[in-house]
């Protein structure tokens with residue numbers, strides 16, 4: 434077995450955990466809750482903790498990091514690498530399984546209380562959305578540290594467990610994170626636990642070669658996680674894993690942060706606008722005044738000239 438194959442089985446999984454209290458509490462700004470019925474945060478966490486333990490079970494050398502994605506902030510909940518270092522000092526191996534659960538739940542409690550305090554202070558924040566751009570950036574920063582560390586390093590991948598709908602204001606930041614992941618050859622997997630499909634994550638998995646899945650029955654989340662998302666990158670070559678049946682390539686305009694089907698693109702910096710502009714607000718490029726802002730009419734005119 435060569436050196437590459439030897440490292441293929443060791444994974445560095447960064448899990449982005451949906452921890453938006455408004456999503457799970459059903460108190461989002463929308464008229465009704467966006468969460469699936471009869472699937473509480475406790476149940477969700479139970480499935481994820483089982484999944485984390487099974488990843489450790491698959492290979493003792495697997496490394497796992499959990500990042501909570503809240504409505505207003507993100508936080509590291511668990512890092513198996515750090516946990517190992519501290520446990521080596523105490524040699525408390527028997528209680529390792531319990532300590533993973535305890536560590537995550539304790540950090541999660543702190544995180545949730547901070548989120549609640551922030552909301553009381555701000556009040557007007559749009560809490561329907563989770564800070565996916567923030568947690569993706571944190572995951573990529575962590576992975577960069579691993580990639581620049583001593584080799585052979587474990588093969589990194591990101592698993593997004595998202596429930597809330599996409600936040601159009603985060604479009605640019607999320608796309609930048611996706612392209613950064615693509616450049617570092619880090620696949621982004623997505624498991625949707627809410628009622629809505631995520632166009633951001635469909636694009637992320639499509640661009641980075643990850644797996645996109647929206648389990649039809651969230652009660653069986655652990656089965657989906659262990660059968661689909663636990664597979665390491667080397668084994669994926671031999672498996673038929675689910676892919677997004679269609680990818681929603683819609684973008685958000687840079688001016689109003691709204692999802693649009695058609696728009697205007699700056700030919701210099703590729704910024705997207707929902708209406709024709711005189712100058713690009715991103716790069717200050719000045720556009721030539723066009724008599725036919727309608728592309729169909731412009732094409733017809735071209736045909737007439739030639």
Ligand SMILES: [Zn+2]
Pocket residue numbers: 686687688689690691706707708
């Ligand atoms: Zn706009």
Ligand SMILES: [Zn+2]
Pocket residue numbers: 699700701702703704713714715716717718
């Ligand atoms: Zn521009």
